[in-house]
Amino acid sequence: MIVVMRRGAEQAEIEHMAQRVESLGLKAHIIVGAEQTVIAAIGDKRPETKESLESGPGVASVMPILAPYKVASREVKPESTQVVVRDLKVGAGCLGVMAGPCSVESEEQLITTARAVKKAGATALRGGAFKPRTSPYAFQGMKEEGLKLLAAAREETGLAIVTEVMSPEDVELVAKYADVLQIGARNMQNYRLLEACGRVDRAVLLKRGPAATIDELLLAAEYILNEGNQNVMLCERGIRTFETHTRFTLPLATVPYLHQKTHLPVVIDPSHGTGHAYLIEDMCAASVAVGADGLIIEVHPKPEEAMSDGYQSLNLDQFAQTMTKCRKVADALGIEM
8 A cells, every 4th residue: 555645744754654564564665756755555454554554644645556566556656767877867758778789799899889879879888798598509698707898888988887687696796897787588587586686776677578468577577676676677678479570579559558557667679679680770769759768779889790689789880870860759759868
């Protein structure tokens, strides 16, 4: 349920009610809004709980949360959340662009890409140090050496670093180097990993599984939020259908639908969503047009030489051209980019 505090409620009253919620065996999440503060009381509620909370100091009302996902719901927080990491701003009228190679391959490859994507307008560098691959014989990433190269690229360019973490045991190591922890599609329902990411002070980019429903995506996000980490971004990267003309099917209706259901920002991944470099520019522009809060795009200096996903990676000139088109759409809609 939601404990809605009166406008102007004192901090002492808010803290008192959070403690009251905890004393009833519920978990309290304090969410500060533009006009009011609410406390999400999560857990098995007893019939007398609502009445007990309604009489508290500074309380305006107590209401049930109808959605199965509690902290992620717009019932709890009507205002859109904006995730801010260094110069990267995602959500609440700001479009953040995360760009870079599928895999970190070398210092030269990464620094060249970082400089180019920053010049074109990206505010975060994406790159895989740990790579989940379908085949055990495929390139698995440079691991910690790759993380060190990402940190060096950040040092030179100032770009926030986005990279994937694959297991709970690796969370602290990856968080040591990265600004945003990416949870890949294959791990969307790795609940121990979700909880581990919820316990660190890093933003999280959560990708939708290729066969996951929207409710399953939101409930996966709830695992992270429930551990106290409010800096969560949802990522639509395409779902598996019977269609074969693209790598996955990229449903852009996900963006406005999620905006109705959750306050969390929504990022689109057109690289995995299409699997073809020649489709990415138009899908990026379309994503901006439907209100996406962010884009994550694979970019490589020489896609034909990439160790993974070269066929869906833009080269540096193509990325710059894509950013120019997206900026025109963003400007027309009044979106900061």
